[in-house]
Amino acid sequence: MSALVTSPVVADKEARARLSAVVEYVLAEARKSGASAAEAGVNTSQGLSLTVRLGEIETVEHTRDKGMGVTVYFGQRTASASTTDFSEQALRETVRAACTIARYTAEDDCAGLADPERLAKNIPDLDLHHPWNPGTERAIELARAAESAARGLDKRITNSEGGSLSTHEGLEVYGNTHGFLGAVAATRHSLSVSVIAQDDSGMQRDYWYTVARAAAGLESPEKVGLEAARRSLRRLGSRKLSTRDCPVLYEAPLASSLLSHLVSAVRGSSLYRQASFLLDSIGKPVFADFVRIHEQPHLKGAQGSAAFDSEGVVTKPRDLIRDGILQGYVLDSYSARKLKMATTGNAGGVHNLTIEPGKDDLAALLKRMHTGLLVTELIGFGVNMVTGDYSRGAAGFWVENGEIQYPVEEITIAGNLKDMFRHVAAVGSDVDTRGNIRSGSILIESMTVAGS
Amino acid sequence: MNTNMLTLARKSLLEPAGLGETELMRLIGQLMSGSVDYADLYFQYSRHESWSLEEGKVKSGSHSIEQGVGVRACAGEKTGFAYSDEIVLPALLEAAGAARAIVQQGAPARVPVAFRGEVGRQLYRPDDPLASLPDEAKVKLLERVEQEARAQDPRVKQVMASLASTHEVVLVVRSDGVIAGDVRPLVRLSVTVIVESNGRREQGSSGGGGRFTYDYFSHADQALSYAREAVRQALVNLDAVEAPAGTMPVVLGPGWPGILLHEAIGHGLEGDFNRKGTSAFAGKLGQRVASEQCTVVDDGTIPDRRGSLNVDDEGTTTQKTVLIENGILKGYMQDTLNARLMGVAPTGNGRRESYAHLPMPRMTNTYMLAGKYDPGEIIASVERGLYAVNFGGGQVDITSGKFVFSASEAYLIENGKITRPVKGATLIGNGPDVLTRVSMVGNDLQLDPGVGTCGKEGQSVPVGVGQPTLKIDSLTVGGTQG
Numbered sequence: 001m002s003a004l005v006t007s008p009v010v011a012d013k014e015a016r017a018r019l020s021a022v023v024e025y026v027l028a029e030a031r032k033s034g035a036s037a038a039e040a041g042v043n044t045s046q047g048l049s050l051t052v053r054l055g056e057i058e059t060v061e062h063t064r065d066k067g068m069g070v071t072v073y074f075g076q077r078t079a080s081a082s083t084t085d086f087s088e089q090a091l092r093e094t095v096r097a098a099c100t101i102a103r104y105t106a107e108d109d110c111a112g113l114a115d116p117e118r119l120a121k122n123i124p125d126l127d128l129h130h131p132w133n134p135g136t137e138r139a140i141e142l143a144r145a146a147e148s149a150a151r152g153l154d155k156r157i158t159n160s161e162g163g164s165l166s167t168h169e170g171l172e173v174y175g176n177t178h179g180f181l182g183a184v185a186a187t188r189h190s191l192s193v194s195v196i197a198q199d200d201s202g203m204q205r206d207y208w209y210t211v212a213r214a215a216a217g218l219e220s221p222e223k224v225g226l227e228a229a230r231r232s233l234r235r236l237g238s239r240k241l242s243t244r245d246c247p248v249l250y251e252a253p254l255a256s257s258l259l260s261h262l263v264s265a266v267r268g269s270s271l272y273r274q275a276s277f278l279l280d281s282i283g284k285p286v287f288a289d290f291v292r293i294h295e296q297p298h299l300k301g302a303q304g305s306a307a308f309d310s311e312g313v314v315t316k317p318r319d320l321i322r323d324g325i326l327q328g329y330v331l332d333s334y335s336a337r338k339l340k341m342a343t344t345g346n347a348g349g350v351h352n353l354t355i356e357p358g359k360d361d362l363a364a365l366l367k368r369m370h371t372g373l374l375v376t377e378l379i380g381f382g383v384n385m386v387t388g389d390y391s392r393g394a395a396g397f398w399v400e401n402g403e404i405q406y407p408v409e410e411i412t413i414a415g416n417l418k419d420m421f422r423h424v425a426a427v428g429s430d431v432d433t434r435g436n437i438r439s440g441s442i443l444i445e446s447m448t449v450a451g452s
Numbered sequence: 453m454n455t456n457m458l459t460l461a462r463k464s465l466l467e468p469a470g471l472g473e474t475e476l477m478r479l480i481g482q483l484m485s486g487s488v489d490y491a492d493l494y495f496q497y498s499r500h501e502s503w504s505l506e507e508g509k510v511k512s513g514s515h516s517i518e519q520g521v522g523v524r525a526c527a528g529e530k531t532g533f534a535y536s537d538e539i540v541l542p543a544l545l546e547a548a549g550a551a552r553a554i555v556q557q558g559a560p561a562r563v564p565v566a567f568r569g570e571v572g573r574q575l576y577r578p579d580d581p582l583a584s585l586p587d588e589a590k591v592k593l594l595e596r597v598e599q600e601a602r603a604q605d606p607r608v609k610q611v612m613a614s615l616a617s618t619h620e621v622v623l624v625v626r627s628d629g630v631i632a633g634d635v636r637p638l639v640r641l642s643v644t645v646i647v648e649s650n651g652r653r654e655q656g657s658s659g660g661g662g663r664f665t666y667d668y669f670s671h672a673d674q675a676l677s678y679a680r681e682a683v684r685q686a687l688v689n690l691d692a693v694e695a696p697a698g699t700m701p702v703v704l705g706p707g708w709p710g711i712l713l714h715e716a717i718g719h720g721l722e723g724d725f726n727r728k729g730t731s732a733f734a735g736k737l738g739q740r741v742a743s744e745q746c747t748v749v750d751d752g753t754i755p756d757r758r759g760s761l762n763v764d765d766e767g768t769t770t771q772k773t774v775l776i777e778n779g780i781l782k783g784y785m786q787d788t789l790n791a792r793l794m795g796v797a798p799t800g801n802g803r804r805e806s807y808a809h810l811p812m813p814r815m816t817n818t819y820m821l822a823g824k825y826d827p828g829e830i831i832a833s834v835e836r837g838l839y840a841v842n843f844g845g846g847q848v849d850i851t852s853g854k855f856v857f858s859a860s861e862a863y864l865i866e867n868g869k870i871t872r873p874v875k876g877a878t879l880i881g882n883g884p885d886v887l888t889r890v891s892m893v894g895n896d897l898q899l900d901p902g903v904g905t906c907g908k909e910g911q912s913v914p915v916g917v918g919q920p921t922l923k924i925d926s927l928t929v930g931g932t933q934g
Contacts, residue, residue, distance in 0.1 A: 053529075053728075062534040062550045065808065069516075080514040084537045090517070097515040101501075104587045106509035136553070159729055196730055196851055203732065205851035238852070243698040243934045273506060273610050274646055274653065380856035381845040382878035382930070386646060386655045391695070391878040391930040393847070393856035410854050412878050412930025414697065448932040450697035450880075 010046050011129060011171040011185030019044060020183065022068060022086055023175040029095040030072050030177070035102075037073040037113050037177045039311070042066075045170035050136070052143040053162035054151075060136060063168070072098045076107045110337035113311065116178045118333075118343060120308035120315075127300040128186040130214035131169050139165045142191060142221050149225030150195045156236065157229050161194035161205065163221070180312040188303075189215050193228035199236050206231035206377075211434050213301045231376070234397075238409035241398060241451040247372035248413055248447045249365055251396070252430045254378055255355075256437035259293065261417055262286075263350055263437075264385050266326065268335020277388030277418055278326070286326045288424040293321035297351035304436030310348035318344070320353070324422075354438040358427045365428050365441050367402035373449055374399050375413065388417040394449075411451040420444050457762055458569045460578055461623040461633025465495040469539040473567060476625050479523075479541075481563045482548040484627050486555040487527040490788065491627040494522040494765060495539065496807040498620035501582050505594040505613045513587075522807040525552040526789055535808050564629030572763040573770060575755045576663035578635030581617035584665030590615055593641075593666070593675055601645050601679040607690070608683055609653070610646040615639075617666065624767035632767030637663050638758065638914060640903065643678045647686040656686030657860070660901030662756045678901075685842060685861050688873045695862065695877035695931025701834045702879065702927040703865065705841030706827070707898035710917035713748055713818050714906065715846040715855040716883040717741070721775050721783075722801070722813040722908075723790035725850050732853030732884050733781065741781045742887030745823050748776040750785055752800050752816030758902040759817035759916035766802035766811055773799045775818075776887070787813045805911040815906060819918030823893025827921040830892045832868040838929050839863045839870055840879070853883040878930040886924060894921030 019042045030038035044066040051058045068091065069082040079101035083094040134142065147163030167189045175181040192209035208227040210219035250258060262278075270276040278286060287293070297315035299305050306315055311333055319327045331339070332347035345351075360368060375396040382391040391414040397404045428440030466472070476493070483491035497519040503510055520537040521544055532554035534547040585593070594613050601611045617639040624632045640661035647654055658681035662668065669675040704712060717733070725731035733741065742748070752770030754760050761770050766788050774782045786794070787802030790813055803814035831839060839862065846857030858878045863870045899918035906915040 057530055057554060059531045059533065059810065060554050061810065062547075063808065064535070064537075066537060078512055080512065082514070082516040084518055084520065094515075094517070101503075101513035101515060101587065104510070104591050105513055106511055106591075108509065108511045111511070161728070161730060203730075203851050205730065205849065235852075240928075245934065273612065274648075275610070275655065377849075379847040379849060379854070380858055380878050380880075381847070382856070382858035382876065384655075384876060386653050387875070389875050391858065391876070391932075393854065393878055393880045393930070395849075395852075395854070409852060410880055410882055410928065412697075412856070412880050412928065414695075414877065414930050414932045448697050448934060450699075450928055450930045450934075452699050452928070 010044055010169050015044065015171055016173065016183050019171060019173040020181060022091065023173050023181065026068065026070050026091055026095060027175060027177055029092055030070065033095055033099045034074065035072040035099065036075055038070060039113055039176035040068065040070040041172060041174045042068045043170060043172040045168060047166065047168035048139060049166040050139055050143060051162040051164045052140060052147055054160055055144060055148065057140055058162055068094065070095055070098055072102055073112060074102050076109060076111050077102050077105050078111045079105055110334055113176050113178055114313045114333040114343060118314065119178060119180045119312045120182060123182055123307045124298065126298060126305040126307060128213050128305060130187050132167050132187065132189055132215040134167065146191055146193045146221035146225040149222040150193045150229040153226055153229040154233055156197050156199050156233060157195050158198040159196040163193045163225065166190050174310065174312055176312060182308050182312055187213055189218060191218055191221060191224050193225045195228050195232050197232040197236050201237045204232050204235035204238065206235060211303065235395065235407045238395065238407040240410050241408050241449055243450050245446050245448050247369045248444045249369050249372060249374045250442045251374060251376045252428060252432040252439060252441045254375060255439040255442040256432065256435055257378060258442055259353055259355060259437045259439055261383055262421065263330055263353065266329045268329055268331040268339060270385060271329060272335055272338040275386050277386065281326045282328060284326060285324045287321050287324040287421045289324040291321055291324050291424055292319060292356040293353065294319045295351050295353055299352050302352050303434065304352040306351050309345045313343050313345045313347060315345040315351055350436065352436060352438060355427055357429045357431050357440045360426060360428055362428055362430050362441050365426055365443055366399055368426060369399060369443055370402055371400050374404065390415050390417050390420065411449055413447045413449055415447040420447065457572055457578060457635050458631065458633035460635050461621050464621045465497055465539065465623045471541065475541055477563055479544055479548055480625065480627050482545060483525045483552050484562050485552060488525045488552055488555055490526040490792065492524050492766060493625040494807050495623040496520060496620065498618055499582055500618045502614060502616035503590050503594060505598055508598055510591045510594050518806060520807040523547040523551045524810065525554065527555045529793060530554045531810065533810050564627065567629050567631040570630050570632035570763055570767050570769060572632055572634065573753055575753060575760045575762055576637060579637050579665050580619045581637045581639045581665040582619055584667060593669060597643055597675050597679045600676040601643065601683050604680055604683040605647065605687060607647045607649050608645055609648045611643065613643040615641050622765065626767055630767050632763045634762045637665060639664065639666055639668065641669050641675055641678060643682045645682045645686050647690060649690050652690060654686050654689035656682040656684065656689065658682040658685065659903050662758050662902040663760060664756050688861055692873040692875045694933045695874040696838065696929055697931040697934045699926050699928050701837035702924045702929065703830055703834060703837065703839045704922055706894065706896045706921050707918060708900040709840060709843055710819050710900060710919035711843050711846045711857050713820055713919060714815060714917050715848045715857055716881060716886050717748065717775065718815050718818045719848050720850050720853065720883050721785055723784045723786040723794060724813050726784050727790045727794050731850045736781050739781055740779050741884055742776050742779040743890045744779045745893040746776055746779050746887050746890055747821040749774050750801065750815055750818045754817055757817050757899065757916050758904065758914045761816065764800045764802045765804045768798045768800045768802060770800035770816060785813045785815060787811055803913050805913060809911050812908060814908060814913055815915050817899065817916035819899060820920065822895050822897035822920045825892045825894050827894045827896050830894055830921055830923050831865060831870060833892065833923065834865040835867060837865045839865050848883060854880065855883050856880045874931065880928045880930060886927065889925040890922050891925050892923040896920045
């Protein structure tokens with residue numbers, strides 16, 4: 001097999017210059033077309049993504065993408081357009097498309113670029129860019145090793161969805177007519193395995209993955225494979241539970257979903273539309289008293305790190321929840337103006353939102369829960385952000401005397417997020433740092449479990 | 453409607469790039485070496501726009517253009533894939549080189565002697581919906597929707613509405629000599645309202661669309677009917693009490709609740725999961741998986757529907773595929789790769805989000821045929837249960853078969869009568885046996901209004917669902933009142 005090599009580095013100096021030139025060109029075109037202000041983002045990326053299934057290569061995908069998006073302002077009227085074609089003609093037509101739309105949109109007092117004084121001045125290196133070119137052969141070896149570790153653990157691992165390796169490098173340049181121009185180069189590498197365990201009770205599938213900015217930060221293929229197999233095996237023989245109220249422990253990889261619901265509820269766009277169950281909650285207790293939730297945008301090498309947000313506004317570490325009390329919202333410039341507040345540097349989202357870990361690991365949390373449900377999988381989208389009503393499909397384990405008794409499935413867990421947040425009983429030390437939201441396992445005092 | 457889709461697709465995708473049969477042959481030849489047994493090129497050009505209204509004003513609009521070519525080479529179960537966002541020969545040759553690198557170099561290329569056009573269906577007109585209405589009128593339309601919603605009730609506090617359309621041209625060139633084209637319009641209008649009464653806030657949503665132009669929304673007050681429906685739903689929810697928790701009879705209303713079929717059985721019957729043996733339905737062909745009253749089809753051939761296609765994304769003409777007939781599992785949905793490996797015919801279900809994604813077996817419009825019962829009779833048969841008529845999303849674990857779908861408008865049934873509205877709750881069940889508990893199927897088959905989007909392995913495609921009113925004797929309802 002010929003080794004296939006992705007072209008060297010997309011995010012070199014020359015690429016930065018080229019993308020910056022595209023941004024400058026687009027902004028100049030917007031000015032020429034009469035726009036009073038404009039902003040543009042340009043990105044380019046490449047990657048390799050492959051899957052080995054049952055020891056054989058299944059898919060090899062080479063990705064290479066680029067795009068340009070522009071937003072124009074004519075006074076208080078605005079519109080956007082995007083294209084994947086970087087020819088001058090296509091860029092000009094894209095700017096023109098945005099300008100055409102802006103003729104018909106309404107005046108909006110709050111529309112506009114971020115305020116100049118809030119734009120990032122210095123852009124620190126957050127250690128996000130570590131290109132890795134394993135070559136197809138080596139990438140296949142790693143994916144195969146991970147899948148093979150999973151398949152070798154137990155003869156009840158009878159089938160597989162494969163081991164996958166993916167490596168991705170991207171460069172983004174954002175600029176606006178306040179004179180801001182910032183570039184971010186970042187890489188993301190991941191290795192995952194999904195296998196199927198089977199016995200007389202039926203089939204169960206689970207998976208595990210590792211992700212890092214630098215290849216050296218990945219867990220070993222063996223570790224990933226074994227964890228995937230262990231997770232599939234432990235689900236065999238799942239039963240239903242009868243309907244009851246009981247404590248619910250969200251395993252760390254799922255606990256971040258609770259924090260993502262918090263973010264949705266305190267996001268500016270939900271607030272000014274009154275589409276949130278946490279309206280007017282600043283200064284009020286939202287979580288249990290001991291809970292601290294904070295943003296760490298400048299963590300080196302983390303998945304959610306950013307020196308500036310998608311409007312160029314400088315990001316800052318801050319507490320969102322302190323002693324259970326809501327300290328602020330998640331705002332971009334537009335929603336901040338709507339709420340007569342200041343942007344929090346969250347255009348595009350939060351940055352490494354972290355719930356302060358407690359002292360208990362998962363085993364200690366199970367002891368603390370004593371009797372209840374450990375949830376390891378959630379399915380469905382049963383969350384109403386206007387009311388906080390929560391009802392989702394779940395699978396996991398029934399726990400008695402602090403010990404796992406048996407796996408359970410085909411149940412739902414329900415409550416209201418307002419109550420669930422206020423009744424967080426503990427946060428684990430087992431923090432999952434693979435995503436933009438970092439959380440240990442979270443124990444909720446009581447929810448309704450519906451089953452047979 | 454006699455427009456030749458292939459001619460249109462050639463004109464807009466190949467001619468500007470200077471690509472003729474010679475160049476296409478050369479590309480296929482580049483791909484078909486060694487053990488490669490199938491290869492294809494997928495050309496795509498699409499334009500998309502959206503307009504959105506909130507607080508009474510259309511504050512923003514956007515326009516985007518996407519174009520490129522996906523290049524794929526398959527050898528047995530192996531697939532190599534690369535793509536280019538530039539439709540020019542050198543970039544395509546490079547992508548072809550990357551795609552076929554999954555196999556050893558070797559045997560000489562086997563290329564078709566000539567291309568033959570797949571005729572495909574004529575299910576919708578190849579119109580450009582973006583150009584079907586002046587921009588000013590698009591803004592006006594959204595403003596009228598907003599006014600209609602507000603006029604319904606003083607408790608309406610927020611109205612959010614959006615109008616979007618896509619004009620997509622695709623062309624598929626295959627190593628077996630098939631060449632096919634399609635021109636696909638798609639429009640959608642959505643409205644969400646928030647109502648408030650005595651400090652309590654609730655929301656309601658509605659919308660619709662399909663493969664036609666914006667004209668559809670002006671006919672018979674279509675757009676305004678979405679506004680009224682969203683307000684009606686939101687007001688119902690203002691009076692909703694806590695939903696019950698536990699297992700009980702559930703009656704599902706007609707139309708969009710067909711999301712049940714999409715999640716409970718649809719995904720589990722996609723060819724890839726069954727070839728690999730990872731679906732809870734694997735090996736069940738010919739077996740009973742539903743009650744005798746259930747016949748379920750996947751039908752990509754309904755004119756103008758959101759889930760319909762003249763040819764699928766591999767150039768196969770779409771069809772109506774019987775999945776379950778009188779309760780017996782009859783067939784799977786296939787793309788070319790999985791059909792070839794399973795030794796069956798493709799069913800026109802090979803779909804992809806764009807040129808930058810690999811095709812997979814996907815649903816089109818999935819629905820259950822009408823039964824014999826009057827809907828009133830079905831409700832009257834339930835002593836205590838749930839009547840669910842509107843849903844948000846759903847999801848399934850195809851291996852364990854467990855699926856969920858979340859009600860956004862539901863009522864209690866007490867002594868055969870619909871009584872109080874209850875809050876939305878997630879319903880959970882087991883795909884391979886939920887339909888065996890369908891005891892009554894109504895005579896009121898409806899398709900959804902054209903709002904469904906299905907996600908699989910990170911790829912989104914537009915789909916449709918439908919069903920008549922039906923009763924499931926027992927299903928777990930995830931409320932909070934035990």
